[in-house]
Amino acid sequence: MGSEFVMLSLTPILIGILASIACALPGNFLILRRQALIGDAISHVVLPGIVVAFLLTGTVASLPMMIGAAGAAIIAVILIETIKRLGRIEPGAAMGVVFTSMFAGGVLLLEQSDTSSVHLDVEHALMGNLESLIWFAADDWSSLLDPVALAALPPELPRIAAVCALVAGLTYLFWRPLKISTFDEGFARTMGIPTTAISIGLVIAAAVAAVAAFDAVGSIIVIAMFICPPAAARLMTNRLEVQVGWSTVFAVVSAVLGYVFAGYGPLWLGGQHAVSAAGMIATVSGVILGLACLFGPQRKRVGEAATD
Amino acid sequence: MWTTFLDALLLQAGYNAALVAVGAALLGIAAGTSGTFLVLRKRALVSDAIAHATLPGIGLAFICMTALGGDGRNLAGLMLGSALTAAAGLLLVAWISRATRLSEDAAIGAVLSVFFGFGIVLLTLIQTMSSGRQAGLDGLLLGSTAGMLFQDGIIIAIGGALAVGAVFALRRPMTLVAFDADFAKASGWNVGHVDLAIMGLVLGVAVIGLKTAGLILIVAMLIIPAVAARFWTERTEHVVLGAGLFGGLSGYVGAALSASAPALPTGPVIVLVCAFLFVLSLLFAPIRGVLASLLRHRRFQVRVHRRQGLLALAHSEAVHDRMTLAVLRRDDLIRADGVATDIGRAQAAKALLDERRWEIVRQMQFAEGLKANFDGLTPIEGVLTKDELAEVDRRLGPLSIVGG
Numbered sequence: 193m194g195s196e197f198v199m200l201s202l203t204p205i206l207i208g209i210l211a212s213i214a215c216a217l218p219g220n221f222l223i224l225r226r227q228a229l230i231g232d233a234i235s236h237v238v239l240p241g242i243v244v245a246f247l248l249t250g251t252v253a254s255l256p257m258m259i260g261a262a263g264a265a266i267i268a269v270i271l272i273e274t275i276k277r278l279g280r281i282e283p284g285a286a287m288g289v290v291f292t293s294m295f296a297g298g299v300l301l302l303e304q305s306d307t308s309s310v311h312l313d314v315e316h317a318l319m320g321n322l323e324s325l326i327w328f329a330a331d332d333w334s335s336l337l338d339p340v341a342l343a344a345l346p347p348e349l350p351r352i353a354a355v356c357a358l359v360a361g362l363t364y365l366f367w368r369p370l371k372i373s374t375f376d377e378g379f380a381r382t383m384g385i386p387t388t389a390i391s392i393g394l395v396i397a398a399a400v401a402a403v404a405a406f407d408a409v410g411s412i413i414v415i416a417m418f419i420c421p422p423a424a425a426r427l428m429t430n431r432l433e434v435q436v437g438w439s440t441v442f443a444v445v446s447a448v449l450g451y452v453f454a455g456y457g458p459l460w461l462g463g464q465h466a467v468s469a470a471g472m473i474a475t476v477s478g479v480i481l482g483l484a485c486l487f488g489p490q491r492k493r494v495g496e497a498a499t500d
Numbered sequence: 501m502w503t504t505f506l507d508a509l510l511l512q513a514g515y516n517a518a519l520v521a522v523g524a525a526l527l528g529i530a531a532g533t534s535g536t537f538l539v540l541r542k543r544a545l546v547s548d549a550i551a552h553a554t555l556p557g558i559g560l561a562f563i564c565m566t567a568l569g570g571d572g573r574n575l576a577g578l579m580l581g582s583a584l585t586a587a588a589g590l591l592l593v594a595w596i597s598r599a600t601r602l603s604e605d606a607a608i609g610a611v612l613s614v615f616f617g618f619g620i621v622l623l624t625l626i627q628t629m630s631s632g633r634q635a636g637l638d639g640l641l642l643g644s645t646a647g648m649l650f651q652d653g654i655i656i657a658i659g660g661a662l663a664v665g666a667v668f669a670l671r672r673p674m675t676l677v678a679f680d681a682d683f684a685k686a687s688g689w690n691v692g693h694v695d696l697a698i699m700g701l702v703l704g705v706a707v708i709g710l711k712t713a714g715l716i717l718i719v720a721m722l723i724i725p726a727v728a729a730r731f732w733t734e735r736t737e738h739v740v741l742g743a744g745l746f747g748g749l750s751g752y753v754g755a756a757l758s759a760s761a762p763a764l765p766t767g768p769v770i771v772l773v774c775a776f777l778f779v780l781s782l783l784f785a786p787i788r789g790v791l792a793s794l795l796r797h798r799r800f801q802v803r804v805h806r807r808q809g810l811l812a813l814a815h816s817e818a819v820h821d822r823m824t825l826a827v828l829r830r831d832d833l834i835r836a837d838g839v840a841t842d843i844g845r846a847q848a849a850k851a852l853l854d855e856r857r858w859e860i861v862r863q864m865q866f867a868e869g870l871k872a873n874f875d876g877l878t879p880i881e882g883v884l885t886k887d888e889l890a891e892v893d894r895r896l897g898p899l900s901i902v903g904g
Binding site: 227279280281282293303415419427454485 | 544614642720724730
């Protein structure tokens with residue numbers, strides 16, 4: 193049991209957890225700033241980014257893919273802002289115009305180019321391949337101390353760990369200005385906090401987290417984790433510190449339970465095959481949010497009674 | 501490719517292709533018009549939640565139909581299932597944003613990701629079912645009309661026609677609510693019900709568009725035509741018409757293009773045609789387009805510089821601003837060395853006279869309402885009547901200086 197678990201499940205679970213946390217942390221601020229759907233937009237435009245990167249470099253190496261995805265995310269954010277300003281359109285519509293067009297372009301490029309030989313398809317982009325991130329070199333728990341086995345870890349794991357640490361570190365470092373400018377932008381400006389830079393920085397951090405997580409787990413988890421755990425946490429408390437804590441807990445629980453249900457759930461029900469772990473993680477996070485909507489102590493708006 | 505494209509455009513590329521083109525055009529019209537109401541209500545991305553929430557319905561419908569011994573790919577059944585879960589998603593978005601403190605965009609994001617995630621779980625489940633290997637359900641993600649059955653084409657065409665009919669029947673209340681919800685309420689319309697009708701229409705369009713555009717890209721057909729049409733006009737009913745036109749055009753041309761070459765999936769091609777129309781509108785629309793705004797701004801700039809330059813000439817002041825000099829020179833008001841020409845002197849005198857008259861007008865009682873018209877640019881004869889002008893000149897007294 194132990195050896196099988198370490199080899200087959202330990203790394204996917206860890207990657208799922210880290211990806212979930214990396215997305216949930218910036219998600220807290222995006223939700224409070226009513227920019228929740230930025231995550232949705234970013235995860236759609238990642239596809240054209242990686243397709244273009246593949247067409248330019250001809251490889252499926254991770255670095256050009258991530259650069260392409262990040263570039264597409266930044267282009268999308270700039271385009272959304274430009275269209276919003278030039279056309280005087282509401283942000284939601286501007287977002288809808290940009291990300292659907294870019295996504296369509298990505299799909300078309302993908303179909304037009306001969307990418308069937310490489311593992312690069314829309315389905316993969318949407319669902320990720322969490323289950324396939326197996327640690328072949330592991331024998332059992334002792335492999336965790338074995339440098340040879342550790343060197344053969346799936347490269348996604350250290351990458352997402354680094355991004356998760358980066359996002360967490362940035363959140364910690366910029367906690368005060370982030371918090372103040374999120375809750376009261378005018379006040380933040382009078383205090384000399386560069387609110388525009390903070391806001392752009394937040395979106396870029398979210399984009400980096402989305403791209404790194406996308407690489408490992410696909411875009412569904414990314415959108416779900418940007419929104420569901422922070423939204424559920426928002427219904428639990430009025431304090432931002434506690435909210436971030438709850439969102440991390442929810443993210444971890446979704447990742448672990450989702451992976452376990454996807455891998456073993458069908459077996460318990462008499463099925464033969466596992467189902468998509470990414471989809472299941474998103475589903476579990478939705479169930480958690482549903483429970484929070486029904487029972488969260490702070491689910492009502494200020495001024496409404498908590499029970500009615 | 502061009503001949504096949506022309507064939508497809510002229511509905512000569514086979515019965516199915518013709519049906520798809522007509523169906524896509526109808527779908528585009530329905531999507532463009534119903535999407536307009538959504539965009540004008542500032543709820544564009546609700547369509548995103550609706551569209552993604554169709555996926556679990558597709559999966560459930562497939563599983564049910566297969567379990568009952570039928571053909572799991574039956575398009576009508578899949579559409580029914582997707583309509584049910586899309587409606588559930590829509591209701592959840594409304595419930596979350598009403599019953600909790602979460603904002604609507606958070607509710608939209610939560611519903612779309614969770615429903616889509618669950619849908620993917622169902623799809624992987626179907627893939628492991630023995631009958632599911634060839635299900636081809638992933639074609640519904642991005643739209644694929646290749647190898648479509650004749651009856652599917654019929655369903656798409658009829659569905660599109662029904663949606664267009666519904667938009668036509670409900671156009672008055674929806675336009676009213678989209679333009680001014682409070683006024684609609686005061687006129688006796690139930691805004692909640694009209695909103696529900698708008699959402700229902702959008703839901704219907706999303707379901708009909710599954711096969712053609714795919715559930716991810718149908719959002720584009722709902723939003724982009726409306727946003728593009730908004731550049732051309734300031735009138736709500738014209739936006740609706742324009743959006744229908746753009747939507748229908750992109751559906752038709754997109755479907756024809758897609759039929760004319762392999763590896764051109766219908767959904768993305770339709771969306772890109774749509775996006776192309778949007779970019780054209782953004783840049784070149786005469787009312788709110790970027791080029792039109794730039795030209796307007798430029799004209800205004802020229803008028804201001806001309807006026808200020810003339811006043812400076814009248815006061816015999818030197819002009820230093822480069823743009824003012826250029827404008828004056830262009831109109832032959834000054835010579836190359838900066839000295840005023842005869843025309844320049846005459847116009848400068850006129851500008852100064854205007855300025856003085858305005859000063860008087862601003863002190864006069866009857867001019868209260870006119871002050872708003874004073875922008876320092878409009879010739880005063882265009883604002884005052886002759887009698888009023890005579891009165892102004894009487895108060896102005898004998899003109900002391902005219903020109904330099």
